Amino acid sequence: MNVPYAEVIGDPIIQSKSPVIHGFWLEQLGIAGDYRRAHVKADGLADYLAARRADPDWRGCNVTMPHKQAVIALIDRLDPLAARIGAVNTIIPENGELVGYNTDAPGFLEPLRPLLDQTHYFRMARVLGTGGAARAIIAALAGEGMVIVAAGRNVEKARALLDELDPAGEHHVASLDHFADATDFDFDDREGCLDLVVNASSLGMSGQPPLAFDMTHAPPGxxxxxxxxxxxxxNFLNAAKAAGFRTVDGLAMLIGQADHAFRRFFGAVPPRGEADVNLRARLLA
Structure with missing residues (x-):
């Protein structure tokens, strides 16, 4: 008997942890379903979507690099958030249409929600990186009333990103190099404020150059x-911990965005809370 399935597409795809996450939830809930990887290159994207559109067992796919923007021209409709961000990471078949969503934004915000639900005098986020992930993160933070400093190798690209995603916001740009060297800037009183420092780039990833960030650029708290x-x-998180700052790791966003996608794929709420501990153990095994 055929079972409903979803999958993740990208090029490369072998590194994706999504099958472990969705497979864990399917197992925990006892759902007869499957979640797979599909290696899809840029020149095969249209054929892939055409074939899946005709498959009654296909419940949709997650989209990873480098296809998050390229798929937009190949699907029928965009959810408003995905349209604003200009990137799709989840495609769902709905009433004969392929609909594009972005679950990266709510997934990124999930571990910050207890802080964001508080009242602050001022909120600022230093977002390091101007690539595809930064688009979702900047849009998400702008929607939470954050003043954003977007930092990239190309300052003009950072400014264009802010102007596109939140043109009415009073945001700032900086060179990524600016944060590499120590500063003697004297931060004002941060009591009642919320400050975030976000690595939205691939710097620090295995096989990539390290992210150079001097802790003197981080406000207290x-x-x-x-x-x-x-x-x-x-190294970025370890240095922050050593300096006494609170940290959030990449699995928090990965699991958070998968939660939103799973609900659409399989029509069920994934087990969270204590189950996250077991899921993390499986992901790190």
Missing amino acids: SVFYDIVTSPLET
């Missing part, structure tokens, strides 16, 4: 968030 998942304990 900052929360450091790194979206890199390999290694999970990056």
